[in-house]
Amino acid sequence: MFPSVRRALTVLPFALLPVAGVTACSSEGATTECTVNSCTITFNRGVDASASILGVKAELVSVQDDTVTLKVAGQQITVPRGEAEQAEGFDVSVQSITKDTVVVKISNNG
Template sequence: MISPVRRKLAVLPLVLLPLGAAAACSSENATTDCTVNACTVTFNRGVDASASILGVKAELVSVQGQNVTMKVAGQQITVPVGEGEQADGFDVSVQSVTQDNVVVKISNGGGG
């Protein structure tokens, strides 16, 4: 029979795993809000902005009106505000564009 202490110690790494995944996010001229399978990234406009999330690098390349061009995992895509695209198995959707920032949600898409 497994003691309650051993059981708790065995479960502890699984409980801490999402915290480690979220803590692994980093950014430059951007802020991130991550869960295990998705991140919302707010990129500052007018500067080089990038974030390392979900094991890949996401970079804001340019904004032309309501179209946002980004690089996700090295693949360049253009996504209209309110719509989504796929990049290297990730779902990328642009939530908003303002004069100061661009808010993008990137999640594991399961595609290849």
């Protein structure tokens, strides 16, 4: 095999990794924007909102003032806006809360 073809075949799987990370997300009542190690989820309020990201399910449970309760990989956590908590190997932070949406960033900390 020619060296340039071998090199191209070696690099190809790594070049496709970011695409696989972006397309591996799904949601209901939410939108997602993912990279290889993190996802930003915009949950719609007033509906059963959830997203499957980074191999786990994230659900919006409730919002009370500036505090959001989420279920991440089956673990329920409460996160104040602007702060971060950990759940099942992930860093979870609340970016914003409005009357219509809640924006959460979930990052793989492993």
